[in-house]
Amino acid sequence: MSRAGIWLLSLLALALLPSLMPNAYVQYVINSSLILAFATIGLNVIFGYAGQHAFGFPVFFGVGAYASALLATQAIFPVGLAIPFGSVITGAVSAVIGFFSFRLRGIYFGVGTIAFAYVIYIIAQNWVELTHGPMGIPLVPPLRLLPESVGVVGRDVQTRIAVVSTIAIIIFGLDRLLHSPIGRAWHAVRENESLASSLGISPLHYQMAAFVLGAVISGLGGGFYAHYVGFISPTELGFHYIGVVFIMLIAGGAGTLPGPIIGSVVFGVLPELLRVAETARNLLLGLILLFCIAVVPEGLTGIWNRLRPERKAASDRPSVATVPDVAAEIVSPATQTGELKLGGVFKRFEGLTALSDVTLNVQPGEVVGLIGPNGAGKTTLFNIITGMLAPTGGDVFYCNREIGGLRPYSIAALGVTRTYQITSLFPELSTQDNIRVATHLRSCRSVLAALLRNKRFRDSEAAIDQTVDRILQLVRLQSRYDLPASALSYGDQRRLEIGLALATGAGLILLDEPAAGLNAEETDELCDLIRRLRAAGFTIIVIEHDMRMVMGLCDRIVVLSLGRIIFDGTPTAAAAHPDVIEAYLGTETADA
């Protein structure tokens, strides 16, 4: 059966089967669990997909509940409008909270979101004129799909049909988003923020998008909840709820599509079935959570994946006709090639001057070797050109545009990217998917296009597939396209990194010690690749300690020592220049 078929059948079963239960309480429990699935799906967007540890996030479920209940009781919105509008309000609240929270990193981000959640709780407790404080909002009008006179279908059933069909739409939309440049960008940001940034993906942009999208989904569920239960109080904003939603997500399987729904239904219904729920509910939920963390950290969906026979990798793949040189064809139509101009660049770190008065021009199509002793400031210079660091003084121009101080993703979008001294890839993704993530800047990134799968989107994805094939061929990894990057040999990984840089469509590529740790054969292969890139019109600056390689490969050598350029000229002249020899070998001393 197809994947869509399984989904459709399961959702139909969720909508219809509970009606067979004669017990009204069981119906209530199942419906509440299904409604909580919105909170879990919302949390999954920010926690599972975008990888942000927003511990206070489930509070948006309660925010949506309050917003919708207030709209219906105070502003007399019809229920059918109050729920979506409440969700929009939740989105707006989350945008404000996200704006501040994303200034924080790591543990502080998590603690910050908890603090915001608690602030919301206290406001709901104390703004009595609006929220009735701890008393809550009673008599929230119920959601009716059919006019009251048509009394055949019970309210439980109506709510369940509305809830399950909304979940179906959300899952459909999320699935399409995940299999689009947006989903790939979330993966990139989750796994390796700085690499994502140098591939042209703005981490903050996609983190915020996930934060607000998740809040909108949670808020929608909150609306359903308020109108289903008919009463809402600060309890729904409290820590108990936050914990329960986390348990549902982790136990179901974070980062997967069905995980949140399975988790919500199983862990919404299970404690009730065990009948001790009344008094020992949290004791039980806590035990379940501990058990899940210890035994199935990847959640219930993880068990399913474990049981499933190992997916056989498709072995043969329609490969592009081997053309002698594909390098020219991977140049993106948007690729800009132009001059890189550094004028009097300074960089100081609290008293230490890492770069002083660096002035350097690199012409389009040049291969420039940047050499110098350790600590000379080579990587700092790369960091400044690619936006990882802002220069303390001086200007950096590329294609006559000032790029000094821009963020790495903006600079990548203007056509400058880099590789890292320490191998930096997305280890879990396959070789081809690594490259596919890196094609972000070539892709069609509109949310609407991703949801509709219109012609523009399909064309763009098809072109990306072709680009991926060509890059695989160029970096000689066609035969390993389906292996996870972590399974590649070191030499292959280093070539894959160059493939990633090429995929961005950048015209200027900075390679930070690409040959470090390679054997002679691999180094030759790398030199060959760089030569082909030069022939295709790429501009390359390479930091390298392997002098044989630098001398043979580069059109020009720039030597940095103690943060200054001490030489700029041809390789042969560099080898003979006294300052270069001194920087590398030291001054002659008496015993020499």
Added chain:
Amino acid sequence: MFELALQQVVNGLLVGAIYALMAMGLMVILGILRIINMAQGELYMLGGYFCYVAVVTLGVGYFPAVILAMIATAGVGVIIDRLAVRPLLRRPFYMVFLSTFAVSMMLENGAELVWGPDPQSIPSPFSPMPIVIGPIFLTSQKLFIFAVALVMIAAFAAFLRWTRSGMAIRALARDRDAALLMGIDADRMQSFTFGLGSALAAGAGALLGAMFNVYPTMGQLPLLKGFALVVMGGMGSVVGVFVSGLILGVAEGLTAGFLSTGYVDLVAFVTMLAVLMVHPEGLSQWGKSRV
């Protein structure tokens, strides 16, 4: 007006000292193990209940009961570390957050099952008669709590600064790998740290529980305020956390006296968020150098 302000400042200093005591326990765990121990609030709660049990059921005097509560809670802390924290150290850090959250839910629920949801009062030997110093009313209990909190914090600071174990803890906080190479037994120190942090929380719970009663959910707010203080005062700074605690207590007292009693609890979070907006990494930088 002035009298009210003065009274609120004095009350604030008292509450602030307890906040600081609670935050010390959090800080020593967060600063060294980089662990958000969500169960710390329940250790505070357990401190209160253990003290209650010692006094009411076992008939121990109040002062030894506080000590007993601290020791017993330290044991609970060590068990939590063994069962819910140590096995997860190689996993992503949010796993420990979730597991300690689970422990927190279980302890809170467990306390409710054992002692019931209603607040219990710990009988203490203090006279309810206020001591009047000028315009300020104080009880001997408040003075005692303040003094004990100060002594505990001072002892803790001295321990960190001058004992071998304290030095080992600081070394671990600074650079775990280097500390391991110097022959520090990280596992043992981790248990010890957890026990120490738990005992400090329990001390706070037993002291404050005698004044405000003990109940199962009493740990939630002190946990969150403790986090706020650790962030504000600097990850590893005893002095920073202590001063922040006093400031927070006074700010809350003045808010309650002059603005609104309902929004008192906002003070800590709004202040913390404001601090974080200015220093997104917390004030840990100046804190680190003076662990």
